[in-house]
Amino acid sequence: MTAATDVSTQPRLVLPTIGCGTWAWGNRLLWGYDPSMDPELQAVFNRCVSGGVTLFDTGDSYGTGRLNGRSESLLGQFAADYTGPNQEQICLATKLAAYPWRLTRGAMRRACGASAERLQRPVDLAQLHWSTGNYAPWQEGALLDGLADLYEQGQVKGIGLSNFGPKRLRWVHQRLAQRGVPIATLQVQYSLLSTYPVTELDVTAVCAELGIRLIAYSPLCLGLLTGKYGLDKPLPGGLRGWLFRRMLPGIQPVLDTLGAIAQSRDKTLAQVSLNWCICKGTIPIPGAKSVTQAEDNLGALGWQLDSGEVEELDQAAGRCDRTMVQNIFQTR
Template identity: 35%
Template sequence: MATRELGRTGVRISSIGLGSAQFSGGGAGTFFPVLPQSQVDAIVKAALDSGITWFDTAEGYGKGRSERSLSAALTRAGQRPGDVTLSTKWTPLGRTARSVERTVSERIANLGPFPVDLHQIHVPYGSLSSIRAQARAMARLVEQGKIRAVGVSNFSARQMETAHEELARHGVPLASNQVQINLLHRKIETNGVLETARRLGIALIAYVPLRSGLLTGKLHADRDLVAKLPRVRRMMTGISDKSLGRTTALIDGLRTIAAAHQATVGQIALAWLITYYGDTVVATPGASKQHHAEEAAGAMKITLSAEETRRLAELSTQVVR
């Protein structure tokens, strides 16, 4: 499976990674169901067998539970340090930059024996220290060999540039910015994030690349499934009969292209994401079942034509305007 460089760090990753917020133990107000470790093991094994070599987690996903669950699953799957790439995140809320260095030992312990390949600042707000101070703390971790690369998450173009500037003073590149990107959320094209990332050589990691299931087409095919979703998920994602109706034309377009490639609607949505923006954008869909991971990995094998890519962008623009 072809890999991509994570920014200008030399770290190689699969263009589709596996997000592991679902391994948090039912956090975020029951947004995710509680998955037994045996199911996590099966999901991670399916991802590995399908070509995924990069896994993303965070301190904030179940207070480290996701990190520990992911590490255990990788170990049971026979993986060793260096076989896969792992990224995690530090939670800045109510903390100073000193917490970055104080808590890295927890990240290392939770993910052990696997190293922290990418450590990210989870959000650009809530810390008692400046972004520059947080970036300096991250740079020191690289210098000490405790982490391999530094990333951010949910940063604006200006905030991303600030972190980049501070890290550069220490000879450390900013590897990535993890933000929401999907066919229904393309703000990176107008808010400066995409342009800045390309100019500075920073990778953009797309979270919720399937818009919490809306871009799989499954809810459009069976609208009764909407009522079965957790209420908090419906509220946070805006999934409703109205949003399903508004996006029907886009889903129909995805279905047509999916049929031509013998693929699923979700696979085409992911393939568009890692194609339309060139090598700048990679994605971390989550999975609560084995086939979710297998389908996501399958998107890396799909080659969309220029016309198919353009058509989906056009249909998307009609919805997001």
């Protein structure tokens, strides 16, 4: 292991109001990715950065089959090619998988090195993709120590977690605090149709107490909260279609309320959904597959729902009798 650098001189992690998720970039199975989409994805990247959406979330497990690592490689290529506004603010966040064969702190450091190679630059934010707390709690200590090594050695600007609940988060915080390593971010599945991490687990309060920024993943509930999918409208194929067919009969209160607010404010449902996440103090990272979608999502910036509208949406969410299934790795 190399010696720790002076972390007080490390470049700071700067996070924008909204980020962009790139799970779909390289994923054929769930998201229908095809390499012919790459020029459009590059245009998405460019539009996001120029519009101030400078945080990109990826993962070293992203990309199906032979396309594994594709999301990181595309991001690396796009970031290297980009010149324009906000270039210096680009923040590439990857998630390192807690694979069962990653058992040592060295394995985490090597994984981050491999991500940095695909990204063609150092990783800005390295996150542990999921907690092993629900099935192999003994594995997690070494993975966290490896993450902390990356920060201490100045290889990343910050470290983060994903799918951790408050109890496990406090345990990690205590472990890393002993080394003076801060947790910059926590990612949870959070949207109007997935309020569990906040309403049931209360992660917001713990994050505020521990100085951790909360990132909302799948903030559009995989596209359902854009209003473009319905029982009388075409559904995507595969697992998403199956899931949407199951959810749609029970989520009308949210779709109706989103629609009414969107109309009164001359916004789209996606913009209102993302703005709700921002009002809740989170950084939403919607996935985007086209410039039109990226442009639409950018329209969630520069205005704010009032407290009455947030309350209406909260109540509508409470009236839905179907919600998004929680990530199996989410701990308490």
